[in-house]
Amino acid sequence: MARIAVVGGDGIGPEVTAQAIKVIQAVLPGVETVDYDLGAARYHRTGEVLPDSVRDELAGFDAILLGAVGDPTVPPGVLERGLLLKMRFDFDQYVNLRPSKLWPGVAGPLGAVKSGEIDFVVVREGTEGLYAGAGGVLHRNTPAEIATEESLNTRFGVERVIRDAFARAQRRERRKVTLVHKTNVLTHAGGLWARTFEAVKADFPDVTTEYQHVDAAAMFMVTAPARYDVVVTDNLFGDILTDIAAAVTGGIGLAASGCINPERRFPSMFEPVHGSAPDIAGEGVADPVAAVLSASLLLDHLGHPDAAARVTEAVASELAARTPGAPLRTADVGDRLAAAAAS
Amino acid sequence: MARIAVVGGDGIGPEVTAQAIKVIQAVLPGVETVDYDLGAARYHRTGEVLPDSVRDELAGFDAILLGAVGDPTVPPGVLERGLLLKMRFDFDQYVNLRPSKLWPGVAGPLGAVKSGEIDFVVVREGTEGLYAGAGGVLHRNTPAEIATEESLNTRFGVERVIRDAFARAQRRERRKVTLVHKTNVLTHAGGLWARTFEAVKADFPDVTTEYQHVDAAAMFMVTAPARYDVVVTDNLFGDILTDIAAAVTGGIGLAASGCINPERRFPSMFEPVHGSAPDIAGEGVADPVAAVLSASLLLDHLGHPDAAARVTEAVASELAARTPGAPLRTADVGDRLAAAAAS
Numbered sequence: 003m004a005r006i007a008v009v010g011g012d013g014i015g016p017e018v019t020a021q022a023i024k025v026i027q028a029v030l031p032g033v034e035t036v037d038y039d040l041g042a043a044r045y046h047r048t049g050e051v052l053p054d055s056v057r058d059e060l061a062g063f064d065a066i067l068l069g070a071v072g073d074p075t076v077p078p079g080v081l082e083r084g085l086l087l088k089m090r091f092d093f094d095q096y097v098n099l100r101p102s103k104l105w106p107g108v109a110g111p112l113g114a115v116k117s118g119e120i121d122f123v124v125v126r127e128g129t130e131g132l133y134a135g136a137g138g139v140l141h142r143n144t145p146a147e148i149a150t151e152e153s154l155n156t157r158f159g160v161e162r163v164i165r166d167a168f169a170r171a172q173r174r175e176r177r178k179v180t181l182v183h184k185t186n187v188l189t190h191a192g193g194l195w196a197r198t199f200e201a202v203k204a205d206f207p208d209v210t211t212e213y214q215h216v217d218a219a220a221m222f223m224v225t226a227p228a229r230y231d232v233v234v235t236d237n238l239f240g241d242i243l244t245d246i247a248a249a250v251t252g253g254i255g256l257a258a259s260g261c262i263n264p265e266r267r268f269p270s271m272f273e274p275v276h277g278s279a280p281d282i283a284g285e286g287v288a289d290p291v292a293a294v295l296s297a298s299l300l301l302d303h304l305g306h307p308d309a310a311a312r313v314t315e316a317v318a319s320e321l322a323a324r325t326p327g328a329p330l331r332t333a334d335v336g337d338r339l340a341a342a343a344a345s
Numbered sequence: 346m347a348r349i350a351v352v353g354g355d356g357i358g359p360e361v362t363a364q365a366i367k368v369i370q371a372v373l374p375g376v377e378t379v380d381y382d383l384g385a386a387r388y389h390r391t392g393e394v395l396p397d398s399v400r401d402e403l404a405g406f407d408a409i410l411l412g413a414v415g416d417p418t419v420p421p422g423v424l425e426r427g428l429l430l431k432m433r434f435d436f437d438q439y440v441n442l443r444p445s446k447l448w449p450g451v452a453g454p455l456g457a458v459k460s461g462e463i464d465f466v467v468v469r470e471g472t473e474g475l476y477a478g479a480g481g482v483l484h485r486n487t488p489a490e491i492a493t494e495e496s497l498n499t500r501f502g503v504e505r506v507i508r509d510a511f512a513r514a515q516r517r518e519r520r521k522v523t524l525v526h527k528t529n530v531l532t533h534a535g536g537l538w539a540r541t542f543e544a545v546k547a548d549f550p551d552v553t554t555e556y557q558h559v560d561a562a563a564m565f566m567v568t569a570p571a572r573y574d575v576v577v578t579d580n581l582f583g584d585i586l587t588d589i590a591a592a593v594t595g596g597i598g599l600a601a602s603g604c605i606n607p608e609r610r611f612p613s614m615f616e617p618v619h620g621s622a623p624d625i626a627g628e629g630v631a632d633p634v635a636a637v638l639s640a641s642l643l644l645d646h647l648g649h650p651d652a653a654a655r656v657t658e659a660v661a662s663e664l665a666a667r668t669p670g671a672p673l674r675t676a677d678v679g680d681r682l683a684a685a686a687a688s
């Protein structure tokens with residue numbers, strides 16, 4: 003039976019993950035969960051973000067479900083780098099998966115786009131590019147100061163994520179992959195991405211492809227989001243594009259994500275895209291839908307596509323039944339979703 | 346009297362710049378213009394994009410007005426790098442200025458946003474960052490291939506563009522500057538940008554400031570674009586954000602831009618953001634509004650703020666009077682705008 007590490011984290015994180023676990027247990031009775039106390043509170047108490055011993059323990063789980071980490075009392079970047087990015091790199095989570103869907107019942111900001119018209123997934127590279135941390139600063143705080151950031155890209159790293167994107171496209175109805183980069187300016191890395199894309203494409207003759215520069219893609223995500231099916235792109239471009247994707251589908255409050263090691267040599271990590279929302283923490287009013295959708299990605303990854311689909315359908319019914327603006331109780335939503343998914 | 350080099354370029358470029366020049370001549374009679382034949386046609390004829398001799402001639406003008414370069418027959422990147430980026434670097438056009446306004450009469454894609462509610466300008470750095478071209482490829486086309494791209498940032502380059510942004514904010518009503526970067530991940534360059542921003546801010550006590558990560562900014566440009574006044578950011582982030590900005594204000598068809606050397610040691614270059622649109626070239630139906638708005642930026646840069654304002658007002662009236670979807674004739678629009686701006 004699957005073993006899941008639960009990192010509730012800060013603010014509303016523990017509240018929403020509790021509902022996600024409730025739902026997972028409803029569709030996969032007997033699943034084992036272990037709570038880990040990581041995030042702002044632990045950082046303040048011990049000065050530690052992710053001790054090596056905890057990292058090594060986490061490595062033994064099948065998957066990690068995370069709520070949200072961070073609050074205004076922690077210097078920016080500390081938890082992001084020390085926990086989220088560290089897991090992505092240490093657990094080789096090279097597929098950063100972000101589905102975007104305009105759900106029935108959800109009013110997106112785009113006047114002309116109806117629900118059902120947006121349904122794509124961004125496959126963002128998770129272990130390379132500008133996230134490598136390469137770079138430096140000289141002559142800090144003087145007029146002569148310079149700073150560099152280096153994007154590191156390997157054929158190995160680019161090829162495996164592009165293959166994953168094609169494989170995902172093959173399992174979808176439209177079977178289309180859009181490569182996004184900036185080949186006209188970033189000729190070195192862009193060339194590697196484009197060459198690798200062409201090479202992989204040959205192995206997936208039933209998948210159609212297109213290429214877009216990142217600036218054009220950022221525009222089309224707003225003006226024509228329906229055109230996308232699977233988008234594959236580098237780490238930083240993916241970071242930006244997935245937030246646009248969340249915006250056009252009703253906000254990060256509904257967006258799920260998975261940081262995935264497809265071979266399952268290491269645990270993958272699933273989390274809602276929203277933050278810890280300290281302003282409403284502890285009130286039991288946070289919407290757990292994004293956490294529950296992340297749980298659905300987790301179930302799919304662990305080889306339970308039917309359970310995953312039932313969870314997604316439960317969320318779809320929940321959203322379709324909602325009255326816009328009506329208050330909700332976190333636990334009630336979790337109960338409803340668990341009941342709907344179980345049946 | 347001002348001397349302007351006109352690079353009509355490809356596709357609809359020459360058609361729209363002709364109208365922009367018509368308008369400039371109406372508000373600044375006696376202005377001298379010289380046409381330069383650069384773009385796809387010249388590239389095919391001579392293999393050259395921007396010969397040094399032409400570059401040196403252009404250097405003697407007060408400003409350059411460009412239509413659009415590129416068409417499907419030229420390998421991607423050749424004209425962009427050989428002409429547009431070369432001018433930005435050779436003419437030290439470090440302020441890449443992109444105003445975004447939802448004009449009365451223009452229906453943007455955001456259902457809840459009314460015209461007048463979006464009115465901001467992005468000050469994008471134009472001579473540094475990932476556009477430096479630094480980087481390389483090893484073991485091309487083998488499994489061992491790696492590619493790097495290096496973002497180069499200097500205190501000199503960052504400070505001057507941030508100062509420009511603050512100075513622009515001071516001349517606007519809301520007097521607010523938003524710095525956009527990704528300091529939680531790009532700690533080296535992000536640190537330089539953040540430190541420099543803090544230092545410059547002290548010299549502009551009447552300007553309010555905020556900081557946003559680029560992913561959050563990309564989202565807020567869609568969900569809350571009214572919050573921005575002046576946005577300052579690096580070269581690549583600016584490339585992406587300005588296309589989102591164009592999207593939420595009715596598309597790149599209306600967007601103007603200037604690549605500016607504020608000290609006027611070199612000519613600045615002004616161009617509509619749209620491309621050469623080869624599909625409608627030569628039919629006289631291209632909308633010259635973005636080119637005319639670029640001409641307004643040119644006039645402002647050359648020290649004619651009143652003329653610039655008259656051109657902008659003429660465009661505002663033109664757009665407000667339009668029937669959505671009604672056909673237009675490029676030259677008629679130019680005539681109307683010239684007449685309105687002259688009076």
Ligand SMILES: CC(C)[C@H](C(=O)O)[C@@H](O)C(=O)O
Pocket residue numbers: 082083086087241529530560
């Ligand atoms: C918190 C931050 C490091 C992270 C990223 O940049 O990847 C976040 O924006 C995300 O998209 O998961």
Ligand SMILES: CC(C)[C@H](C(=O)O)[C@@H](O)C(=O)O
Pocket residue numbers: 186187217425426429430584
């Ligand atoms: C054509 C390209 C090189 C250019 C850029 O990336 O700056 C364009 O996208 C722009 O925004 O002016």
